[in-house]
Amino acid sequence: MGSRYGGLKQMDPVGPSGETILEYSVFDAVRAGFDKVAFVIRREFERPFEEMVRERFQGRIAVECVFQELDDLPSGFTVPIGRTKPWGTTHAVLAAQAAIRTPFAVINADDFYGAESYEALARHLDAQAVADRREDLKMGLDADLDTDEDASTGECAMVGFRLRETLSESGAVARGLCRVDENGLLESIVELTAVERYGDGAKSTDRDGKVTMLTGDETVSMNMWGFTPAVFGQLRAQFEKFLETQGGDVKAECYLPNTVNALIGTGQANTRARVRVLKTGGRWFGVTYREDRAQVVEEIRRLVDGGAYPARLWA
Numbered sequence: 001m002g003s004r005y006g007g008l009k010q011m012d013p014v015g016p017s018g019e020t021i022l023e024y025s026v027f028d029a030v031r032a033g034f035d036k037v038a039f040v041i042r043r044e045f046e047r048p049f050e051e052m053v054r055e056r057f058q059g060r061i062a063v064e065c066v067f068q069e070l071d072d073l074p075s076g077f078t079v080p081i082g083r084t085k086p087w088g089t090t091h092a093v094l095a096a097q098a099a100i101r102t103p104f105a106v107i108n109a110d111d112f113y114g115a116e117s118y119e120a121l122a123r124h125l126d127a128q129a130v131a132d133r134r135e136d137l138k139m140g141l142d143a144d145l146d147t148d149e150d151a152s153t154g155e156c157a158m159v160g161f162r163l164r165e166t167l168s169e170s171g172a173v174a175r176g177l178c179r180v181d182e183n184g185l186l187e188s189i190v191e192l193t194a195v196e197r198y199g200d201g202a203k204s205t206d207r208d209g210k211v212t213m214l215t216g217d218e219t220v221s222m223n224m225w226g227f228t229p230a231v232f233g234q235l236r237a238q239f240e241k242f243l244e245t246q247g248g249d250v251k252a253e254c255y256l257p258n259t260v261n262a263l264i265g266t267g268q269a270n271t272r273a274r275v276r277v278l279k280t281g282g283r284w285f286g287v288t289y290r291e292d293r294a295q296v297v298e299e300i301r302r303l304v305d306g307g308a309y310p311a312r313l314w315a
Contacts, residue, residue: 011048012287014296016304017312021287021296022109023056025118027313029105032118033126036062038099039109040092043067056314068095074236077243080250088253089223090239097232103129106225106256112296113224114282115308117159121226124157124278128228131155156260156275157226158186161284163195163202164216170289172196172205176221176257177214178277186264186275189221189257219277221257222284231263234273238262 014021026037037057041049046065053063068086071079072095086092093106103125107113132154160178167173172194179187192204192212201216238259246252263273285299286292303309 011052012293014287014293015300015309015313019300019313020052021112023313024112024300024309025107025109026057026061027309028113028115028118030061031115032122034061034105034118034122036064036099038096039063039065040068040096041065042086043069060314064099066096066099068092073243074240077240077247080248083250085251085253087239089256090235090242090254090259093256094232094235094239097229100229100232103226103228106223106227108223108286111222111224111284111286112299113159113222113284114280116280116282117224117278117284120278120280120282121157121159121224124155124276125226125228128154128157128226132228154228154230154274156228156231156273158221158260158275158277159224159282160219160277160279161222161282162216163214163218163220164197164200166220166222166284166286167195167197167202168288168292169197169295170291173288175204176223177204178219178221180219180277184277186260186277188264189261191255191257219279222286223256225256225260231273234263235259 011020011022013019015024029037039049039053046067049065053065057063068091070083070086072091073079073087105118105121105125158178160180163175163177166175173196174191174193175195176189177192178189181187193206195202195204195214198213202214204212204214206212239254241262242252242254242259246254260273260275264275265273283299285296287296300309304311
């Protein structure tokens with residue numbers, strides 16, 4: 001539920017025939033070779049999602065709905081009095097574990113990432129699956145992917161976008177500022193909570209009022225990731241650490257970029273996570289604020305007119 005948007009923006013029509021951003025994401029994923037989608041939802045949204053799935057996705061891609069429950073916590077932890085909001089995107093991914101058996105992508109349902117991004121992620125995941133299988137055969141192990149928290153996550157991936165192309169004209173946004181090494185591997189992510197346009201670039205203002213000037217060319221994470229199932233053990237371990245330190249805060253959320261940042265563990269010899277940053281040149285846009293919707297409608301209309309998508313997506 002989008003607090004700044006004022007409604008369930010994942011279900012808001014933006015295409016010329018009433019399509020949602022989420023439908024364009026599924027359409028692009030199918031074209032790129034993905035064969036299943038798991039919707040991580042709150043239980044109160046089950047009925048509208050089921051109606052959409054029956055009407056638009058049935059027969060085109062396997063679908064499963066999983067629920068992010070507030071009390072779905074590791075043993076020994078409880079929901080603090082007064083907490084009503086979910087635990088964040090790391091917890092959301094963990095909620096989907098039972099539905100996932102293969103290398104997989106993670107996206108925000110209200111973000112448009114573009115066909116090139118799905119194609120790049122699919123190529124990476126295919127290559128990673130082949131590499132994992134070869135390693136299993138070489139070591140004489142069972143070829144099933146390990147999900148133990150001490151297992152290697154393989155080489156994960158993140159699709160990176162240029163900061164200035166991800167800003168809203170309607171207000172400040174949160175962005176994960178990325179540092180990438182010369183080999184294209186992610187070194188760190190710093191979560192900036194209030195980023196807005198400033199001249200040809202941008203500026204970020206933290207909670208203490210400190211301003212950081214940005215060029216606009218920086219690489220940012222928009223929560224488009226590629227993982228193998230081995231990552232679940234690592235995510236679970238980091239989520240438990242989050243609960244130990246912030247579990248009593250009724251508003252704190254365990255954000256996936258922060259969790260990945262911890263898994264990278266810059267300077268820690270025992271880290272096993274490597275994250276390849278994929279830069280595709282794809283066009284990102286989304287609906288943080290209600291006022292963003294008109295621009296998204298126009299962007300999609302342009303893509304339809306240019307032949308990137310049919311006027312009726314599922315015709």
